[in-house]
Amino acid sequence: MKKVIVICPHPEDIVPGQRLKYEQYFDYFRANGIEITVSSFMTRRFQDIVYKKGHYLEKTFWTLFGYGKRIFDLFRLPFYDGVYIFLWVTPFGLPVFEFFYTLVNRRIVYDIDDLVFLAPASKSNAFIAPLKGKTKMSYLMTKAKHVITCTPFLDNYARRFTSHTTDISSTINTETYLPVNAYSNESPLVIGWSGSHSTSKYLKLLEAPLRKLKAKYNFSILVIGDASFQFNNLASEAIAWNRESEIKDLQKIDIGLYPLPDEEWVLGKSGLKALQYMALGIPTVATAVGANFRVIEDGVSGFLVKTEDEWYTAIEKLIIDNDLRKRMGSKSREHVEKNYSIHANRDTYLSILKHAIA
Numbered sequence: 001m002k003k004v005i006v007i008c009p010h011p012e013d014i015v016p017g018q019r020l021k022y023e024q025y026f027d028y029f030r031a032n033g034i035e036i037t038v039s040s041f042m043t044r045r046f047q048d049i050v051y052k053k054g055h056y057l058e059k060t061f062w063t064l065f066g067y068g069k070r071i072f073d074l075f076r077l078p079f080y081d082g083v084y085i086f087l088w089v090t091p092f093g094l095p096v097f098e099f100f101y102t103l104v105n106r107r108i109v110y111d112i113d114d115l116v117f118l119a120p121a122s123k124s125n126a127f128i129a130p131l132k133g134k135t136k137m138s139y140l141m142t143k144a145k146h147v148i149t150c151t152p153f154l155d156n157y158a159r160r161f162t163s164h165t166t167d168i169s170s171t172i173n174t175e176t177y178l179p180v181n182a183y184s185n186e187s188p189l190v191i192g193w194s195g196s197h198s199t200s201k202y203l204k205l206l207e208a209p210l211r212k213l214k215a216k217y218n219f220s221i222l223v224i225g226d227a228s229f230q231f232n233n234l235a236s237e238a239i240a241w242n243r244e245s246e247i248k249d250l251q252k253i254d255i256g257l258y259p260l261p262d263e264e265w266v267l268g269k270s271g272l273k274a275l276q277y278m279a280l281g282i283p284t285v286a287t288a289v290g291a292n293f294r295v296i297e298d299g300v301s302g303f304l305v306k307t308e309d310e311w312y313t314a315i316e317k318l319i320i321d322n323d324l325r326k327r328m329g330s331k332s333r334e335h336v337e338k339n340y341s342i343h344a345n346r347d348t349y350l351s352i353l354k355h356a357i358a
């Protein structure tokens with residue numbers, strides 16, 4: 001068995017950027033002779049409070065604890081056949097830890113998800129935004145044996161620093177993501193969104209068209225991932241993300257929404273929310289920007305829109321026409337199975353890892 005240590009920000013099996021990217025391939029790596037050890041900067045307790053307001057003393061303690069883990073990892077790094085780094089080694093300052101990590105073990109695969117160095121800071125921790133190490137990503141791209149990206153734009157960016165890149169989108173386990181939708185109009189539909197506290201604000205871009213639709217049609221709005229979310233003048237149900245019920249919660253949705261702002265950092269997003277809906281056979285309406293153009297074939301597996309009028313028209317078509325929802329849902333599922341499933345991408349991941357540690 002070859003041994004690989006995974007250096008990542010978050011604990012295993014929690015955040016979508018890790019769960020629906022490299023983590024779901026661990027069993028396949030192990031079955032093919034690669035032993036995986038995960039070392040996250042955050043503990044589960046730190047993960048629970050990091051995006052909440054306050055807790056500053058405890059956040060400081062867990063940050064120092066994370067740096068202590070990274071010092072410990074530095075001394076055991078030479079005993080591994082390879083290192084898989086996701087996003088960064090440590091979150092703040094210059095790439096000092098990254099320098100030492102790449103010095104003591106050069107067999108590194110670097111995985112970057114989103115244009116994280118451009119993304120807006122969390123409101124709960126906005127004061128630390130200037131401290132974040134935005135040069136760490138480019139440094140790791142320069143030093144890694146291979147860089148894994150998740151969008152064409154991000155892949156082109158990475159090629160400024162290395163020619164050894166592969167664009168692999170976030171992927172879905174189509175053996176657990178199974179369609180159950182009956183595509184019926186016999187009961188009120190559920191129009192849904194899934195995401196995090198930091199991105200739920202983009203759902204408010206749709207308040208006006210949703211309010212107009214609500215005045216004409218009977219449907220409910222389900223928000224998954226931000227239990228505190230509320231529209232100003234529109235009723236909705238908001239529930240917290242739950243790992244155990246995630247798929248069942250998503251399966252309640254009849255029409256999936258994926259609004260995004262037209263900003264540069266969005267060009268690094270892989271279209272993960274849309275892929276989750278689509279794998280479940282849920283027709284999706286998404287902002288026409290970035291990787292959404294390759295994830296969704298407009299008018300076939302979903303709708304790509306920009307203006308409020310386009311959002312209104314696309315959602316209305318899907319509300320009225322259950323046969324259209326069924327056709328688009330079927331095409332969506334087929335597209336994900338062919339291009340964005342674990343089965344379709346696992347050998348690409350494995351070959352990159354094996355080559356890096358050879």
